[in-house]
Amino acid sequence: MSVVVSPLTREFERKSFASGVVTLDEFLRTHAMQYQDRRIGRNFILHEPNSTTILGFYTLASAEVPRKSLVEKHGRRLPGHPVPCVRLCRLAVDSRFRGLRYGEFLLRDAMLRCLRLSAELGVHAILVDALDAQAADFYRKYGSLPTNDDPLLLYLPIDTIAKSMSDDAEPSA
Numbered sequence: 001m002s003v004v005v006s007p008l009t010r011e012f013e014r015k016s017f018a019s020g021v022v023t024l025d026e027f028l029r030t031h032a033m034q035y036q037d038r039r040i041g042r043n044f045i046l047h048e049p050n051s052t053t054i055l056g057f058y059t060l061a062s063a064e065v066p067r068k069s070l071v072e073k074h075g076r077r078l079p080g081h082p083v084p085c086v087r088l089c090r091l092a093v094d095s096r097f098r099g100l101r102y103g104e105f106l107l108r109d110a111m112l113r114c115l116r117l118s119a120e121l122g123v124h125a126i127l128v129d130a131l132d133a134q135a136a137d138f139y140r141k142y143g144s145l146p147t148n149d150d151p152l153l154l155y156l157p158i159d160t161i162a163k164s165m166s167d168d169a170e171p172s173a
């Protein structure tokens with residue numbers, strides 16, 4: 001099945017999305033469009049081409065993190081003021097479509113989007129809010145590290161993303 005990611009518009013069927021996590025489903029149903037209208041967050045929808053059924057989504061907003069929240073290896077080469085980031089506030093796949101690598105597809109789309117943004121705006125890392133320890137495991141698979149503040153608040157350095165993209169582009173021997 002081919003899938004694409006598009007910005008959220010009112011045409012998508014937000015009411016039928018069911019990730020099984022009430023707060024995420026409610027956010028999409030009742031707040032996501034308002035967040036966009038007020039420029040608080042941007043939502044991106046995974047769907048089949050020409051379909052308005054939402055398979056999954058994620059939300060991005062701007063953020064900053066104190067340098068001391070980053071592990072020593074990353075924090076020590078940074079200025080003393082808060083470090084600019086993009087926050088991946090939410091990411092979910094509808095429970096009917098789990099295990100099809102859609103979560104990975106969405107996360108990679110968010111990573112690429114933030115890498116592109118970092119060419120126009122200072123972005124040191126993606127800050128990731130994990131719902132629970134299992135979700136944190138999911139993000140760690142793709143290079144995210146826990147902050148010093150909270151094991152459920154992780155960060156994925158843009159340098160790590162740039163490196164993983166260039167490794168993927170390497171022709172195989």
Ligand SMILES: CC(C)(COP(=O)(O)OP(=O)(O)OC[C@H]1O[C@@H](n2cnc3c(N)ncnc32)[C@H](O)[C@@H]1OP(=O)(O)O)[C@@H](O)C(=O)NCCC(=O)NCCS
Binds near residue numbers: 019097131
């Ligand atoms: C987490 C979530 C987005 C994963 O989506 P998915 O499409 O089912 O996952 P994928 O098929 O892309 O899985 C990719 C890899 O992550 C692993 N994975 C999937 N869900 C995971 C979870 N909850 N915890 C840890 N690892 C997970 C898969 O086993 C797979 O690993 P592999 O590369 O070793 O095969 C989905 O389970 C979900 O929406 N959960 C509820 C909301 C949530 O927890 N969101 C994330 C934090 S806000």
